[in-house]
Amino acid sequence: MSTLIQFEKVEKSFSKGQHVIRAVSNANFSVKKGSVLGLVGESGSGKSTLGKMLIGLEMPSEGMIHYQGNPLWKKNKFKRPRPGEIQTVFQDPQSSLDPRMRVKDIILEPLLALDNKQREEKGESLRLISLVKRVGLKAEHLDRYPHEFSGGQRQRIAIARALITDPAFIVLDEPTSALDVSVQAQVLNLLKDLKKERGLTYLFISHNMSVIRYMCDQIAVMYKGRIVEMGPSAELFERPRHPYTKILLSSLPGLFESADEGKLGFANPSEVKPGHEACVFYDRCPYRMEACLKAPAYRNETDEHGFACHLKK
Numbered sequence: 406m407s408t409l410i411q412f413e414k415v416e417k418s419f420s421k422g423q424h425v426i427r428a429v430s431n432a433n434f435s436v437k438k439g440s441v442l443g444l445v446g447e448s449g450s451g452k453s454t455l456g457k458m459l460i461g462l463e464m465p466s467e468g469m470i471h472y473q474g475n476p477l478w479k480k481n482k483f484k485r486p487r488p489g490e491i492q493t494v495f496q497d498p499q500s501s502l503d504p505r506m507r508v509k510d511i512i513l514e515p516l517l518a519l520d521n522k523q524r525e526e527k528g529e530s531l532r533l534i535s536l537v538k539r540v541g542l543k544a545e546h547l548d549r550y551p552h553e554f555s556g557g558q559r560q561r562i563a564i565a566r567a568l569i570t571d572p573a574f575i576v577l578d579e580p581t582s583a584l585d586v587s588v589q590a591q592v593l594n595l596l597k598d599l600k601k602e603r604g605l606t607y608l609f610i611s612h613n614m615s616v617i618r619y620m621c622d623q624i625a626v627m628y629k630g631r632i633v634e635m636g637p638s639a640e641l642f643e644r645p646r647h648p649y650t651k652i653l654l655s656s657l658p659g660l661f662e663s664a665d666e667g668k669l670g671f672a673n674p675s676e677v678k679p680g681h682e683a684c685v686f687y688d689r690c691p692y693r694m695e696a697c698l699k700a701p702a703y704r705n706e707t708d709e710h711g712f713a714c715h716l717k718k
């Protein structure tokens with residue numbers, strides 16, 4: 406599989422009054438074409454900020470992001486590969502769909518960025534109807550308004566809106582977190598099928614390890630703006646190396662309990678206040694030791710699996 410996206414030493418900081426908040430630090434990774442990269446971590450870990458840099462909503466403070474070998478940001482400007490090539494589906498369809506717009510206009514809106522030739526009226530309406538059916542809605546739904554639909558249906562509308570421009574890559578930011586569990590599975594399956602049919606590549610952002618496991622080929626675990634572990638999904642679930650990853654897996658029923666470490670939880674905050682130099686996880690790590698007051702380097706265990714922790718095993 407070829408590389409679609411490459412992050413190189415990407416940083417994103419915000420200033421808040423006197424303080425500088427480092428939302429993303431030293432992000433280095435790639436996404437292969439046709440794969441699903443999962444970004445997992447608690448809220449505020451920098452997952453969404455990272456996703457926003459790929460859709461033009463946040464500009465990296467440092468570093469480079471390449472899309473098919475070309476810089477995505479150049480001279481402080483977002484360089485779209487082609488209009489509609491990169492799309493997004495957000496968590497909350499309630500707030501991401503304009504309540505005053507009919508479903509038809511919501512789905513067609515991204516096409517306004519394309520030129521008329523690409524939009525050719527007849528082709529457009531035929532495509533619209535087949536797309537709406539494909540995501541599990543009906544043609545007669547097109548004239549209704551978002552409030553007439555359930556949460557799951559609204560997310561199907563958002564998915565159709567993302568697909569109308571025939572994208573190659575979609576950022577899915579917690580796409581099912583606002584839905585009931587039973588509906589969640591249907592929407593996840595739809596996303597999986599669409600990916601296969603259309604050869605899509607996804608960045609899948611979630612705080613839910615089971616969802617991540619179900620959807621993703623590669624997983625990056627984020628904590629306080631840093632990727633603390635990354636690897637192929639199966640490997641990461643079988644042999645997690647970072648204590649934070651282990652704790653996330655421990656929260657899944659039956660999954661990690663039989664392993665040597667048993668159930669693992671967060672430590673109480675340490676009495677020693679960790680400085681800037683310390684490991685980002687120091688304050689909550691059950692294995693912290695003096696050496697951890699100096700941050701560990703990220704190291705690779707295999708070609709694809711790496712982590713940032715001083716522990717040997």
Ligand code: SF4
Nearest residue numbers: 684687690697714715
């Ligand atoms: Fe925990 Fe130390 Fe590893 Fe950080 S480096 S995760 S504090 S053991």
Ligand code: MG
Nearest residue numbers: 448449452453
């Ligand atoms: Mg978020």
